[in-house]
Amino acid sequence: MKLLRLTPENTKFPFMRFRRVSYPFSAFLSICSVLLFVFWGMNFGIDFAGGTLMELRAKSGTADIALLRNLAEHLGVGDVGVQSFGNTSDVTLRFGVQPGGDAAQAAAVDKVRTAVSDGYEIRRVETVGPSVSAELVQSGTLGVVLSIIAVLSYLWFRFEWQFAISAVIATMHDLLLTVGFFSLTQLEFNTTSIAAILTIVGYSLNETVVVLDRIREMMRKYKKMPTDQLIDVSINAVLPRTLMTATTVLLALFALVIFGGQVIRSFSLAMTWGVCVAVYSSIFICSPMMIYLGLRTEGGARSEAAEARDESAAEAAR
């Protein structure tokens, strides 16, 4: 059987030469992401913005969006966003935090629920009061920051400091671009989006570590090779694996985007984007960074210690 190969054998792409293009390009995208975030904003879901989201399905025929909007506004719950999705009988209805705190919010939900319950099946109600949304913002931010710190320390312990710094810069790059993606697409940003972001952090580091691992190995093998050439050789060596894994993960994610349903669509889309960005950044952002950080100057003693650990870990696994 003829087997499928995504990459030709023994590629020799001069990846490091692209850093003169990829750095300005990524800088541009990152600045765009920041600008988008500041001026265009994010579509914060109720988890972070507070408020109420209801998913309704018309008991018969189609949902009357204008009527629903009118009805909800008459109840005095402020601006009501009514949106249809999927088919004509499904709508979401969203209104913001009510003045008067948590109790007022709960009362508003009850009012709307009673008003729509005749004509619509209430499929989902999510209410997040102002105090809870503030906490969710806090724990979400904390989660992202903590995971970066934790991973930085792990990499510092396992590799040279240049590796750790490069990996974290690449991860930050991926984070920024993912935020830009959320802003540009106006996909709802909620707690599952934080989960997506943390998974992207994990995946991005996974990608990076595989490349770094190989660079470290090559460093020991070719002690005299110039850094940029060394990195090129390493990336070319892991290229088949990088593309192969990215493809399997993307296949799984496509299945999620297409069949996973409305509730997690923004999650699946963000992950798909994140995987693509992570592959790009591990090759074009993280690896060249080591040239700038002056990789070869120090490290010998450390890498031997790390090697010894590798060997013993491999022994233990058998």
Place this chain on the structure above:
Amino acid sequence: MLRFAPWKVASIVGMTLIALLIVIPSMLAPETRAALQARLPSWLPAKTITLGLDLQGGSHILLEVDSPAVVRTQVENLRDDVRRILREERVGVVGGIAMQARGVQFRLANPAEAEKAIPKIRALGQRSGAALLGAGGAPGVEINATEGGVVQVTVTEAGVQDKVRRAVDQSIEVLRRRVDGSGMKEPTIQRQGADRILVQVPGLQDPQQLKDLLGTTAKLEFRLVGQPGDNPADIEELDQTEGGKIPVEKQVMVQGEDLTDAQPGFDQRNGEPVVNFRFNLRGGQKFAEVTTRNVGKPFAIVLDNKVISAPRIISPITGGSGQISGRFTVEQANNLAILLRAGALPAKLTTIEERTVGPGLGQDSIDAGERASYVGAALVVAYMLVTYGVFGVFANIALFVHILFIFAALVLLGATLTLPGIAGIVFTIGMAVDSNVLIYERIREENHMGRSILSSLDAGFKRAFGTIVDSNVTMFVAAVILYFLGSGPVRGFAVSLGLGILTTIVTAVTMTRMMIAVWYRFARPTKLPI
């Protein structure tokens, strides 16, 4: 590479079989499962996977105890206690007792009398403090007395916290009785943080009923309706449930605490739904006494400061039981009976977060998740096959066992499978083969560099292992952090992601190696098939 201790092979095969046994009950339809369980030995695992509220439908409601109200009540009680002590000790006060945000203040008529009252007041705080913190714990009240006889009694922070904690405990008790009484299945009611209660009830058809049960304080009072000529200071105007206001005496005849039972029923005369109740001895006597004195006058049944009904006392009610009518529906009467039986909440509870998923959407989500999993798995399996041929078959077997292990671990740990959790599993399907890919690509590389097949296989596994560990640790760290910071569905995602990473080390590395070793021994290949 080729040597594999028999116990290793046996344990991997054994683990796979056990995982299969654990997962099977969750795969079966409930009826089939019940039928099988009746016939099979009882040591077989029967636990099924726990579905999150977003999949099976249900309500997740986070309530907050109104702490300021708890403190206010506490200060009011303190004032009453202080007043009682001062009266008992015959200590004179100038200008009465003033209430403050956290305590009371008064001025003694004769500063020298401070010694008589202060030890008793101090004892008030110690009693409540000692009960909770053990002897010698922080006192519940703090007393400041000036030379001029101004005494300030303040509830300490510890005293307040203690009170709030007890209010939460008591509320949990009451809520549990209410939810159990209404017949809802498998409710979870637990404390969260200092002043919050999380209520989770799966599979609800009517979430509004739950919210009504949780959101009502259910403080029941029987009071006389105000008559023309009463002192206006003793009367207050209260809302009526049927609209309008009605003057009611401030003095309470009998309270809901004195009820021993409440049952829904029907009025024997007009068939209207009502709630029948019985008083305890004290309540019964009190009620009999008041009704005897006030025949012909109306009295008000007040629930949470709203008058439900105001019937006229036709004859003295001495039997210790009575009836509440108020144009209820059957459901309302039923709910009111539950609320009265369970007792009143010590403080008002406010819903600060609600997530309710109807059973329809839950089922849709399960279907969508299943479809995505099958399609995702099929794509990955097919792709591995066309890329790696026979090695792809090994990777796919390992993938299957990997998914089996995730589910078995979910069942064993009693972890909850949520929709993001399913997404996590689909994602790990893509990620799980990464370890195989790392190994296979490494084997190819070593082979291209001129090593023999056996030596390439060996080197591939050995060299890839370090990378596999490193790259998975980073992912695992992300999963652990998500688990601790996330809630509900997100936590479900963290669990399946984390489990997926752990099992992949066993399946993708050890199992694949074993299969390749067996294959090598039998096929004796002359050329690497990848």
